[in-house]
Amino acid sequence: MLIVALSTSAAMRPGIEWPAGPVSDAGALGLPAGTSLRRWSAGFETVLADWLWVRTLVYFGREAARQEQLDIHSMVLLPRYLDQVVELDPQHLSAWRFGAFFLVGSDPTLAERFAREAIRHNPDEWRLWHDLGYLRWRVGRYREAAAAYAEGARLPGSPSWMRSMAATLLARGGERETARQLLLETLAIADDAFTREACRHQLQQLDEGRP
Amino acid sequence: MIGLIVLNTLREVVRDRLFVAATILFVVAMLVALAGAYVAVGDERRLIIDVGLAAMVLIGLPVSALCGAGSLGGEIERGTIDLLLSRPVTREQIVIGKFLGLSLALLLQGGAMLGLLTLTLALVSGNSWRGLIGLWAAGWLTLLQLLIVALLALFFSSFSTSRLSAMIAMMIFLVGRSSAELRQFAESSVPVTRLLFRALMVLIPDLARLNQLAAAGHGRPITFDMSVSATGYAIAWMVALLSATILVFRRRQIS
Numbered sequence: 001m002l003i004v005a006l007s008t009s010a011a012m013r014p015g016i017e018w019p020a021g022p023v024s025d026a027g028a029l030g031l032p033a034g035t036s037l038r039r040w041s042a043g044f045e046t047v048l049a050d051w052l053w054v055r056t057l058v059y060f061g062r063e064a065a066r067q068e069q070l071d072i073h074s075m076v077l078l079p080r081y082l083d084q085v086v087e088l089d090p091q092h093l094s095a096w097r098f099g100a101f102f103l104v105g106s107d108p109t110l111a112e113r114f115a116r117e118a119i120r121h122n123p124d125e126w127r128l129w130h131d132l133g134y135l136r137w138r139v140g141r142y143r144e145a146a147a148a149y150a151e152g153a154r155l156p157g158s159p160s161w162m163r164s165m166a167a168t169l170l171a172r173g174g175e176r177e178t179a180r181q182l183l184l185e186t187l188a189i190a191d192d193a194f195t196r197e198a199c200r201h202q203l204q205q206l207d208e209g210r211p
Numbered sequence: 212m213i214g215l216i217v218l219n220t221l222r223e224v225v226r227d228r229l230f231v232a233a234t235i236l237f238v239v240a241m242l243v244a245l246a247g248a249y250v251a252v253g254d255e256r257r258l259i260i261d262v263g264l265a266a267m268v269l270i271g272l273p274v275s276a277l278c279g280a281g282s283l284g285g286e287i288e289r290g291t292i293d294l295l296l297s298r299p300v301t302r303e304q305i306v307i308g309k310f311l312g313l314s315l316a317l318l319l320q321g322g323a324m325l326g327l328l329t330l331t332l333a334l335v336s337g338n339s340w341r342g343l344i345g346l347w348a349a350g351w352l353t354l355l356q357l358l359i360v361a362l363l364a365l366f367f368s369s370f371s372t373s374r375l376s377a378m379i380a381m382m383i384f385l386v387g388r389s390s391a392e393l394r395q396f397a398e399s400s401v402p403v404t405r406l407l408f409r410a411l412m413v414l415i416p417d418l419a420r421l422n423q424l425a426a427a428g429h430g431r432p433i434t435f436d437m438s439v440s441a442t443g444y445a446i447a448w449m450v451a452l453l454s455a456t457i458l459v460f461r462r463r464q465i466s
Contacts, residue, residue, distance in 0.1 A: 042388040
């Protein structure tokens, strides 16, 4: 009965449109788009997302190990992997946060879109506002970064430093001490080892007086 | 007499090679989860819960379908049911006894899996009571899904072959788990298909309602009310399936 119903529906209305993925074609990974995978996962979408998340980290780690200096531009599959994970599981905070932190190094517009999508799916998560503020600060949009911190500070459970960070960014957005403060806070709430390592590296560069 | 049927069914299921293999497979799944957790540092807890609960379902599914179909269908196919029917026991008692034995075996296996999952979590990231209650609630609802599958297999095996019954039960499980997507698909289809799908959704248990894998993994609370209502829904389906099985088996001619 199911087969008959499915075939009838497919034959009578071939133009049913599934929503497209937010950023890229996932076909390059040899997999259907995350939204399709989710639809036919029979409730196992979070496990599939976990498997792809592990694949993302392995890909990132392997690529990073090949490079002398971390170059996100060369990691062409990274946005596609991250897309797959968050399409399957929009509550996968680690993937959203990882994307916002690292994609800003290659494509700030994409990173901003990623962070905004993350907030849309997880409106109560103050850490995502921190990520949005951080990536705006990275590209020198201090006023907008401060706005993101101020917005995040309103959420229940957000720490007091979110409010003070908003004020600091407005007053001294481009200063070294602000950078140190931001990186220290990012390091403290980082979900994964790669983000922590990147923060430590940037803090070390600050200590050595490099730009 | 019914106690004897329960005990015999429990013994048969536990001694089944499939049952033993499933338990070993679950241990392997937990080792795979630990390997994944080693890569995804910071996400260990979610990953272990996701893999553990999914493994409970994926490994428990063939066990409940095959054992469910085999416990009654197998006896009919082998002809050993005649021996049972020659005793002072009614057909209702046979079906209820088989179901209770099967349920006990599945609950024992599920409990062991949940225990191992809790232990793995404690070793990797420590356990908080709040998190544990969510995990156990999700585990309980998973077990209820498997019991419904076992009953579906038992029902179909009362008038069909055991292999076919197991296959149909597993297919219904997949459809039932995708009920939300199918409903969405039906709503965007032509009226005839929509009607067909609506009818189908009434005839098939909405197992997505019992699936709390994502909530447990993300540490979202699974409320008491929600668990009670889902349990009630599952029990209602079990009573309906058990009654249907008794009805069919009572009328079946066994030569």
